[in-house]
Amino acid sequence: MKKLNPLWVIPYYLWLVLFVIAPVILIIGYSFLDIHGHITLENYQTYFGSGKYLMMTFNSVWYAFLITLLTLLISYPMAYFLTKLKYKDLWLLLVILPTWINLLLKAYAFVGIFGIDGSINHFLEFLGIGPKQILFTDFSFIVVATYIQIPFMIIPIFNALEEINPSLLIASKDLGATPWQTFYKVILPLSMNGVKSGIQAVFIPSLSLFMITRLIGGNRVITLGTAIEEHFLVTQNWGMGSTIGVVLIVAMFIVMLLTGERRK
Amino acid sequence: MKKEVLITFNHVIKKYDDQPVLKDISFEIEKGKFYTLLGPSGCGKTTILKMIAGFMEPTSGDILFEGKKINNIPANQRQVNTVFQDYALFPHLNVFDNIAFGLKLKKMPKKQIEQKVTEALQMVRLSGYEKREITEMSGGQRQRVAIARALVNEPKLLLLDEPLSALDQKLRTEMQYLLRSLQKKLGITFIFVTHDQEEALAMSDEIFVLNNGNIVQSGSPVDIYDEPINHYVANFIGESNIVDAVMIKDELVEFTGKQFTCVDGGMKPNEAVEVVIRPEDLVLTTPDKGKLVVTVQSMLFRGVHYEIRCLDDLGNEWLVHSTKRAIPGSKIGLSFDPEDIHVMRFNESEEDFDARLESYSE
Numbered sequence: 001m002k003k004l005n006p007l008w009v010i011p012y013y014l015w016l017v018l019f020v021i022a023p024v025i026l027i028i029g030y031s032f033l034d035i036h037g038h039i040t041l042e043n044y045q046t047y048f049g050s051g052k053y054l055m056m057t058f059n060s061v062w063y064a065f066l067i068t069l070l071t072l073l074i075s076y077p078m079a080y081f082l083t084k085l086k087y088k089d090l091w092l093l094l095v096i097l098p099t100w101i102n103l104l105l106k107a108y109a110f111v112g113i114f115g116i117d118g119s120i121n122h123f124l125e126f127l128g129i130g131p132k133q134i135l136f137t138d139f140s141f142i143v144v145a146t147y148i149q150i151p152f153m154i155i156p157i158f159n160a161l162e163e164i165n166p167s168l169l170i171a172s173k174d175l176g177a178t179p180w181q182t183f184y185k186v187i188l189p190l191s192m193n194g195v196k197s198g199i200q201a202v203f204i205p206s207l208s209l210f211m212i213t214r215l216i217g218g219n220r221v222i223t224l225g226t227a228i229e230e231h232f233l234v235t236q237n238w239g240m241g242s243t244i245g246v247v248l249i250v251a252m253f254i255v256m257l258l259t260g261e262r263r264k
Numbered sequence: 265m266k267k268e269v270l271i272t273f274n275h276v277i278k279k280y281d282d283q284p285v286l287k288d289i290s291f292e293i294e295k296g297k298f299y300t301l302l303g304p305s306g307c308g309k310t311t312i313l314k315m316i317a318g319f320m321e322p323t324s325g326d327i328l329f330e331g332k333k334i335n336n337i338p339a340n341q342r343q344v345n346t347v348f349q350d351y352a353l354f355p356h357l358n359v360f361d362n363i364a365f366g367l368k369l370k371k372m373p374k375k376q377i378e379q380k381v382t383e384a385l386q387m388v389r390l391s392g393y394e395k396r397e398i399t400e401m402s403g404g405q406r407q408r409v410a411i412a413r414a415l416v417n418e419p420k421l422l423l424l425d426e427p428l429s430a431l432d433q434k435l436r437t438e439m440q441y442l443l444r445s446l447q448k449k450l451g452i453t454f455i456f457v458t459h460d461q462e463e464a465l466a467m468s469d470e471i472f473v474l475n476n477g478n479i480v481q482s483g484s485p486v487d488i489y490d491e492p493i494n495h496y497v498a499n500f501i502g503e504s505n506i507v508d509a510v511m512i513k514d515e516l517v518e519f520t521g522k523q524f525t526c527v528d529g530g531m532k533p534n535e536a537v538e539v540v541i542r543p544e545d546l547v548l549t550t551p552d553k554g555k556l557v558v559t560v561q562s563m564l565f566r567g568v569h570y571e572i573r574c575l576d577d578l579g580n581e582w583l584v585h586s587t588k589r590a591i592p593g594s595k596i597g598l599s600f601d602p603e604d605i606h607v608m609r610f611n612e613s614e615e616d617f618d619a620r621l622e623s624y625s626e
Contacts, residue, residue, distance in 0.1 A: 171352035173339045174317060175366035175417065185365070189356045 024249065030242035043243040053227075057247065060223040063138075064206035067145045071202050072195065074146065075153035079194075080187075082154070083161045092158060099151045107215045110144045111135060114216070136218025144216045145209055152205075153198035160194025161187070196259040204252050224248055268295040269331070270421060270453050271316060276325035278311055278477075285311050287477040288325070293421075293455065298447045300456045300464040302500075303474035309457045312474075313423050316455065318342045330420075345414035346423040349430070351406045353398045359385070359409055360394040366417040384412040387446060404435045411443070415450065422447075424456045428463065440466050461501045465489060473497050481614055493617045494608050498540045505546070507580050509539040509607065514624070517607055520556060520578055528607035530620040538608045543571075543585040545604035554597015558582055560590045574598070 034040045047053045082088050082095070098106065113119055114135040121131040134140050164187060172182040208225030219226070224244050231241030271293035278286040286308045293299055301309040314320040315327060318339030326333050334342065345366070353362050363384055367377045385391050388408035398406065407427060414422055424443070428436045444467045447454045458464055464471050465485040472482045473496075481493040492498035498506055509519035514529030519539050531537065551557045558574035561581075565571075572584040574596070582598060590596055612620075 165350070165352065167348055167350055167352040168354060170319060170339075171346070171348060171354075172365070173319075174344075174346045175413070176340045176369045177365075178340060181369060186354060186356075190354075 027242045027245045027249070030238050031246045033239040033242075035237050035239060040239075043239050046240065047243050047247065053244070056222055056224060056227055059221070060207050060225070061251075063142065063145075063221060063223060064203050066142055067149060067206045068199055068203045070142065070146045071149045071153045072198065075150055075198065076157055076195070078150075079154045079157040079161055082158055092155075095154055096151050098148075103148065103211060104215075106148065107144065107212055110140070110147075110216055114140050135216065136220055138217070138221060141212060141217035141221050145206060145212055148212070149202045149206065152201040156197035156201065157191060157194040160191040160197075164190045199259050200255060203255055207251060208248055269293070270295045270329070272326075272328040272331075273312075274326040274328065276315070276322045276327060278308075278315070278320070279323045285477050286322075289477075289479055290325075291472065291479060291482065293453060295420075295453055296451045297469040298444065298454045298456065298467055300458060300468040300471045301474060302458060302461060302464040302471050304459055304500075307474040308477040309474050310425060313346075313425055313455065313457050316421070317344055317346050317423055343420045344423060345417050345419040345421075346425060347407075347410050347414050347427045349426045351410040351427075353406055353409055353413070355398055357398070358394070359390070359396045359398070359401070362398065362409055363413045363416050365413065370417075380416050381412075384416040387415065388412045388442070404431055404439070407431065407439060408442075411446070415446070415452070419452065421453045421455065424454060426458055427456075428458070429460070436463070443467060465501070473500065475500075479614075481617075491606060491621065492540060492608065493612060493614060494610075495538055498606075498608065503543050503583060503585075505541045505543065505580075505582050507539050509537050511535045511537045511607060515602075517605060520576055520580060522555070524555065524605060525602045526605040526607060527603050528605070529624040531607070531609060535609065537610070540606045540608060541600055541604055543583040544569075545600050546582065546584045546586075546598045547600065548572075548584065548586050548588050548590055549597040549599050551595050551597045554599050556582065556598040557595060558598055560592045560594050560596060562592055563590055 031043055032039055032041065034042050078095075082091050085091050111118075115121070116131055116133070116135070118135075120134060125131055168186055168190070169182055172186045173179075177185060207223070208228065209223060210225035210229045213219065213221045213223055213226050224247065228241045228244050228248075231237045231244070269292050273289050273291050276286055276289045277284065289308075289312070301312060303309050311320065315322055318334070318337060318341075321335055327335055329337075329342070329344075354365065357365070360381055363381045364377050367380060372380075381394065382391070385393060388411050390405060390408050390412065393401075393405070393409075398409070401409065407430075410427070428439050431439060440463060443454070443456070456463075456467065468485055470482065471485055471488050473480045473488060475496055481488055481497050483491075488497065489501055492501060492504075495506055498504045507519050509517050511517050511528075511531040511534065512523060513533050514531075515525055515527060517524055517526045517528070517537070517539060556576055558576045561573045561575055563570050563572045566585075569585045569587055570589060572586060572590050574582045574584060574590075576582060584590075584598065609617075
């Protein structure tokens with residue numbers, strides 16, 4: 001291969017340094033500063049010492065887990081079904097399409113749908129069940145978050161399923177496997193990398209959702225994302241906000257390690 | 265030994281969107297033999313294989329397995345295994361788990377599986393490779409894993425779908441010997457699909473030559489090579505010189521303006537026919553001694569022999585395989601024996617052909 005002129009690499013290194021390495025170092029640095037700018041371990045003590053933050057962490061992980069699980073349960077069969085369709089690329093495009101719309105717009109749309117005067121409550125009234133509080137519940141938070149994350153789960157699974165050599169499925173049948181056996185002995189293990197990528201793409205952002213927690217969850221669901229926002233924009237305690245950020249970065253690495261491709 | 269029929273095709277027709285791929289095919293496959301379906305791509309040979317394996321159903325006609333109709337039996341319930349062209353080994357499993365795949369599905373005890381996999385690996389000369397990943401194996405090794413994976417299930421019939429086409433010449437020859445010896449040792453019926461006539465001639469007990477969804481000729485490699493039924497078979501199997509001729513009477517044929525005695529018969533007097541002479545049956549000699557006088561056009565060294573292309577005065581091309589050299593541009597004679605001339609009738613069916621051969625060879 002021809003050797004690249006080293007000058008070409010500079011913009012990419014510059015990008016990495018400015019937008020990846022520097023912010024991470026800044027966050028780590030800030031996490032050791034108290035509100036008056038003195039170096040301290042207080043933030044970490046508060047974080048791990050008070051039940052408030054640990055509860056919040058647990059909440060975030062728990063909701064992110066529920067959202068990821070629900071997304072996976074919906075996306076896997078859907079991706080599998082999509083690969084069987086004749087115009088699968090068109091259908092995939094339709095699945096991806098909502099990601100082109102701004103998150104806020106989608107969130108507001110759900111406010112309209114789930115609201116006391118929204119279409120779902122109209123329907124419930126029609127059925128005689130009467131209006132129910134849907135908006136600002138855990139339920140609506142998880143439903144909307146799942147809806148938003150589904151495309152990010154479907155795409156990697158769809159691609160992994162598409163990559164499976166069809167002759168492997170024929171071979172499995174030839175060796176005596178029923179369709180169900182072929183599924184869990186061949187299709188499922190071979191699409192596992194797609195599932196892992198999907199989990200990475202969904203779980204980590206779900207840990208720090210804050211727009212939806214506010215608009216749909218009505219601040220009843222407090223996650224680490226909401227807490228960070230609070231510290232930076234309201235209480236101006238950048239140190240504490242950064243500490244939570246560091247925790248999220250560590251959590252991200254843990255997830256990556258757990259779901260990463262094992263190299264042989 | 266009594267002939268035991270394993271597979272029967274009864275007037276099987278297969279159409280894709282009204283396009284016939286197989287046009288009314290009937291044949292029998294006996295137990296314990298090595299069969300080859302030979303033909304160019306699109307002749308229907310892979311379709312036959314898929315129907316035997318159970319991946320495809322005939323449009324009409326019946327397929328019998330040991331006398332029982334199996335048209336609608338799914339592939340996973342047939343005692344048939346396949347070695348695929350691209351091997352189709354499972355990339356997420358190592359060699360052991362690939363071979364054990366079928367046995368595990370049968371819920372065989374672990375000990376027994378281990379023993380069988382070890383035996384299967386021994387058979388294909390890959391002992392000690394159990395823990396290898398498929399990605400670490402070469403093409404030839406993958407091929408042998410694929411064969412072991414199929415044979416370990418002890419099928420009554422092994423189907424091989426052009427399994428050697430991706431290998432280089434040397435490995436291919438090696439695999440031909442391996443397959444032939446495995447088949448002899450295990451006594452399992454093999455059906456091998458290929459477009460390579462050399463492979464077919466080297467390994468088979470019986471060859472079915474296919475063209476355009478029909479079986480054109482079936483028989484032992486020697487029969488098909490020595491007595492091709494028509495122009496297509498003569499051309500497809502081996503190299504041949506084919507010229508138009510007239511059958512004056514039994515055992516006398518005229519071509520290139522001369523009459524020659526031959527050993528064929530059973531045609532109408534003065535019937536238009538074609539004559540085949542194999543390149544290795546033509547012997548170089550001096551023009552005055554030759555039955556044909558030709559001009560040498562070109563000569564290629566092929567290792568075992570020279571490939572000499574000649575033209576006669578009427579413009580027919582003659583291909584000669586000889587260990588002797590010939591100088592391009594020179595006039596030489598070609599001689600041959602009466603039994604080297606093989607006469608073919610136009611549009612003769614296989615039944616008529618066999619009957620005619622029977623009648624005059626008595």
